[in-house]
Amino acid sequence: xxxxxxxxxxxxxxxxxxxxxxxxxxxxxxxxxxxxxxxxxxxxxxxxxxxxxxxxxxxxxxxxxxxxxxxxxxxxxxxxxxxxxxxxxxxxxxxxxxxxxxxxxxxxxxxxxxxxxxxxxxxxxxxxxxxxxxxxxxxxxxxxxxxxxxxxxxxxxxxxxxxxxxxxxxxxxxxxxxxxxxxxxxxxxxxxxxxxxxxxxxxxxxxxxxxx
Amino acid sequence: xxxxxxxxxxxxxxxxxxxxxxxxxxxxxxxxxxxxxxxxxxxxxxxxxxxxxxxxxxxxxxxxxxxxxxxxxxxxxxxxxxxxxxxxxxxxxxxxxxxxxxxxxxxxxxxxxxxxxxxxxxxxxxxxxxxxxxxxxxxxxxxxxxxxxxxxxxxxxxxxxxxxxxxxxxxxxxxxxxxxxxxxxxxxxxxxxxxxxxxxxxxxxxxxxxxxxxxxxxxxxxxxxxxxxxxxxxxxxxxxxxxxxxxxxxxxxxxxxxxxxxxxxxxxxxxxxxxxxxxxxxxxxxxxxxxxxxxxxxxxxxxxxxxxxxxxxxxxxxxxxxxxxxxxxx
Numbered sequence: 034x035x036x037x038x039x040x041x042x043x044x045x046x047x048x049x050x051x052x053x054x055x056x057x058x059x060x061x062x063x064x065x066x067x068x069x070x071x072x073x074x075x076x077x078x079x080x081x082x083x084x085x086x087x088x089x090x091x092x093x094x095x096x097x098x099x100x101x102x103x104x105x106x107x108x109x110x111x112x113x114x115x116x117x118x119x120x121x122x123x124x125x126x127x128x129x130x131x132x133x134x135x136x137x138x139x140x141x142x143x144x145x146x147x148x149x150x151x152x153x154x155x156x157x158x159x160x161x162x163x164x165x166x167x168x169x170x171x172x173x174x175x176x177x178x179x180x181x182x183x184x185x186x187x188x189x190x191x192x193x194x195x196x197x198x199x200x201x202x203x204x205x206x207x208x209x210x211x212x213x214x215x216x217x218x219x220x221x222x223x224x225x226x227x228x229x230x231x232x233x234x235x236x237x238x239x240x241x242x243x244x245x
Numbered sequence: 246x247x248x249x250x251x252x253x254x255x256x257x258x259x260x261x262x263x264x265x266x267x268x269x270x271x272x273x274x275x276x277x278x279x280x281x282x283x284x285x286x287x288x289x290x291x292x293x294x295x296x297x298x299x300x301x302x303x304x305x306x307x308x309x310x311x312x313x314x315x316x317x318x319x320x321x322x323x324x325x326x327x328x329x330x331x332x333x334x335x336x337x338x339x340x341x342x343x344x345x346x347x348x349x350x351x352x353x354x355x356x357x358x359x360x361x362x363x364x365x366x367x368x369x370x371x372x373x374x375x376x377x378x379x380x381x382x383x384x385x386x387x388x389x390x391x392x393x394x395x396x397x398x399x400x401x402x403x404x405x406x407x408x409x410x411x412x413x414x415x416x417x418x419x420x421x422x423x424x425x426x427x428x429x430x431x432x433x434x435x436x437x438x439x440x441x442x443x444x445x446x447x448x449x450x451x452x453x454x455x456x457x458x459x460x461x462x463x464x465x466x467x468x469x470x471x472x473x474x475x476x477x478x479x480x481x482x483x484x485x486x487x488x489x490x491x492x493x494x495x496x497x498x499x500x501x502x503x504x505x506x507x508x509x510x511x512x513x514x515x516x517x518x519x520x521x522x523x524x525x526x527x528x529x530x531x532x533x534x535x536x537x538x539x540x541x542x543x544x545x546x547x548x549x550x551x552x553x554x555x556x557x558x559x560x561x562x563x564x565x566x567x568x569x570x571x572x573x574x575x
Binding site for chain 2: 098101102105106108109112117120121124128155
């Protein structure tokens with residue numbers, strides 16, 4: 034596969050939905066460990082609905098607008114913090130990509146940059162605060178590097194996946210400073226951030242589809 | 246819980262059905278969504294002003310949609326933000342060719358959703374600007390981190406009047422900013438309110454206890470203690486306000502004495518009299534006094550004192566412009 038067409042966009046996110054369905058309980062358990070407990074449900078509900086939202090709200094041949102519209106719809110469906118952040122990521126990705134009819138290597142690297150920026154701007158996240166941004170930022174950087182080095186679609190998604198994995202690993206040594214998790218900071222040591230792990234599953238799902 | 250409701254889950258939507266049924270000539274909703282609350286009297290070429298926030302504060306927020314005030318409101322559930330999609334749908338309906346000002350309270354959920362809606366509108370080439378009310382002096386020493394409470398009344402009034410004068414988006418924003426820069430509020434609660442879906446209040450106060458500096462969602466204040474007299478409460482409130490925003494002898498102010506939902510107008514006028522005595526003693530002139538409910542917390546008892554420092558004749562004209570909504574007629 035060297036590109037993903039507008040028509041194939043729902044399938045790409047069906048692959049993401051499949052992972053979140055599988056990892057629902059794991060994410061809930063991780064979240065409960067840090068004082069909340071609904072992350073798996075939120076991700077499963079939001080990403081589970083996304084392929085349908087894309088079909089219903091698609092702007093024919095315009096992946097950027099389609100992602101922005103379906104991102105906003107997803108936000109209404111999952112109004113929790115992480116639901117809002119993931120939706121903002123999709124909107125940021127769509128905005129950064131603009132009106133493109135297909136996702137090639139370049140567009141995919143722009144997707145990850147826009148997604149990371151969209152989340153960081155909405156959450157006012159900075160690297161090192163043990164948030165989803167600590168996984169998305171290295172993913173975007175690796176994806177951009179892969180594209181700059183002449184990589185194809187597969188190389189870009191491989192880059193994003195290796196970047197996000199490194200990012201998740203690094204959060205094990207970070208202390209939470211924001212939100213409810215900050216209250217349970219002493220429980221964080223040695224455990225990856227649950228938002229970062231959710232980012233990994235998003236990219237993992239996209240990777241599965243592209244590698245098929 | 247003693248409330249006149251059907252089922253707690255329908256608190257917001259049943260309220261909205263009642264409002265639309267009572268005032269069909271003034272307001273309507275769009276996209277089959279009761280929570281997309283719009284003026285029924287759109288005016289071409291005027292800057293559209295949109296607000297939004299949780300239910301439980303009437304007449305805030307939707308009550309300010311009407312003539313010479315606002316054009317639309319995203320309505321959230323009790324103490325919850327409206328969704329970005331609702332704000333977006335309201336925006337698409339009331340936008341009239343001169344851009345949109347988002348004017349709402351400084352709460353993180355609302356900010357995320359208004360920002361998201363603004364991004365969507367940018368894609369549609371509709372221009373938006375945003376400003377948040379942040380007048381609650383005791384909520385934070387950093388002015389940018391303060392909550393928005395009753396003082397947003399003055400921002401609505403000034404921005405609404407400037408838009409009615411057919412000012413540009415930048416001019417309407419500047420009017421809101423001028424009101425914001427010169428408004429401070431201090432509030433206090435005597436009893437909590439019950440959130441319908443919880444069936445209980447989210448904090449408790451003893452029979453003779455009050456909470457000074459408490460927010461309109463029950464956010465903790467600066468002290469809880471025995472209830473004080475109207476004169477003492479006025480004095481403590483005015484001290485905090487004037488410490489934060491000095492007003493010199495001879496300068497002019499507008500006063501807003503706001504009830505939080507369950508406090509009688511009699512009590513509000515007692516408090517208003519106490520505030521007036523302090524201003525007279527300091528030789529601060531009072532241009533106008535507003536007494537009533539403009540930002541409540543359902544059936545919470547308590548009040549807030551807001552002071553607007555009047556910057557000149559232009560602002561007086563904005564404050565004096567008549568307004569007419571289902572909830573506010575001045």
